[in-house]
Amino acid sequence: MDLVNWQAVLQDDFQVPDHTPLDKLTTELTELLGATDPEVRDGLAYPTLATWIERGVYDDLLPGLGDGMVAGLKVGLGEREDDGVFRRSFSALILTECIARDTARPLVLGGKVLQWGDALATWLLRERDRRGFVPDKGWAHALAHGADGLGALARSPHLGAAELTVLLDVIADLLLQPTDVLFAHGEEDRLALATLAVxxxxxxxxxxxxxxxxxxxxxxxxxxxxxxxxxxxxxNAQAYLRALYLQLALGNRPPAARADVMLVLVGALRETNRTLREG
Known part of the structure; x- marks a missing residue:
């Protein structure tokens, strides 16, 4: 049985119920992140936790909350087309919110953020459920959510040049993994946005x-x-190269290396599309 009427919480602009301890509310919301009902998972658990993080409800508890989300990344890891992907994928989204909150207002030691980053990267490279939209159950989208997490890490002041280079290597490792599933739900765009953050x-x-x-x-x-x-x-690598070129060409706040990277990308795209051009 729910501890509170969560629909009432949503209708009350996500106000924290004052009659139930926050740790119990958090435990229930964390479990609901793995719900197969998208109205519960996407429409209730995720926005409630994300809003409370953004509003500072967890500022004194952020390390513990982030560690709890890291634990969620391991639930059923290695399975394919199993409902455990929802808990993993949405744990990654909440961990992303924790990292972003620390970037906006320093609350966590740098070593802790790096631990979160290592856990996120390890999960992303080991995730075998690459489904995007699951009929009747909504978005799994683990790769896209993982990409959002990499983008949040890239914006963290705790990461320097060495750690940012590791993020790029993680993206490349992911793209070059053997797979039987091609991107079909914008994963390449989310990975390109994460790269742009780097x-x-x-x-x-x-x-x-x-x-x-x-x-x-x-x-x-x-x-x-x-x-x-x-x-x-x-x-997947081809789709990503095109997406990254497009993000650099059309995106705002261009990086200092924009022109040089685009030049290298043009060469890569010409070389890898030679057969198509000659056909």
């Missing part, structure tokens, strides 16, 4: 960025015809 820090030099793009370019080539679907090997 680039806007103006801390990673072109001596790092150019070989990083070239690594992705190698993975975006169709390759020889060996009887398998070549787009499963190259499609």
């Amino acid at each position: 680039l806007r820090r103006n801390a990673v030099p072109m001596t790092v960025l150019e070989p990083w793009v070239n690594r992705l370019s190698d993975g975006a080539r169709l390759g020889p015809d060996d009887g398998t679907d070549p787009f499963l090997r190259s499609g």
Whole structure:
């Protein structure tokens, strides 16, 4: 049985109920993050926790809340097309909110944020459920939510050039993983936005960025015809390179390296689309 009438909380502009301890409310909301009903998960649990974080309700408890979300990243990890993905994916979203709150108002030691980042990256690379929209259950979208988390980490002052480079490597590792699922719900755009957050820090030099793009370019080539679907090997990396180019071309607040990165991207896109141009 619910501790409170959560619909009443929503209708009362997310005011914190004053008759139930916050820790008990948080435990219930955390469990509801894994609900298969999108009205409960997306429409109630997530916005309530996110709003309370933004309003400072958890400012004195932020390290513990973030650690609780890290624990949620491990629930059923490794399973495919299992309902555990909702708890993992929405735990990542709330962890993203925790990181963003610390960036807006320093509340957590830098080492703790780096621990959260390591847990987020580890989960994202080990996540095997790549479904976007699940019929009757709504958004799973683990890769997109993980990308949002990487973007929040990129904006954290606790990360310097070395840590930002690691974020880029995580993105590349994810894109180059063997997969049987191509992006279909904007995952490449969310990853490109996370990359843009890294680039806007103006801390990673072109001596790092150019070989990083070239690594992705190698993975975006169709390759020889060996009887398998070549787009499963190259499609996600190719879609990402295009999305990143578009974000750099059209986005506001361009990073200092915008022109240089776009030049490298153009070369990568020309090279990896040679067959299409010649066909």
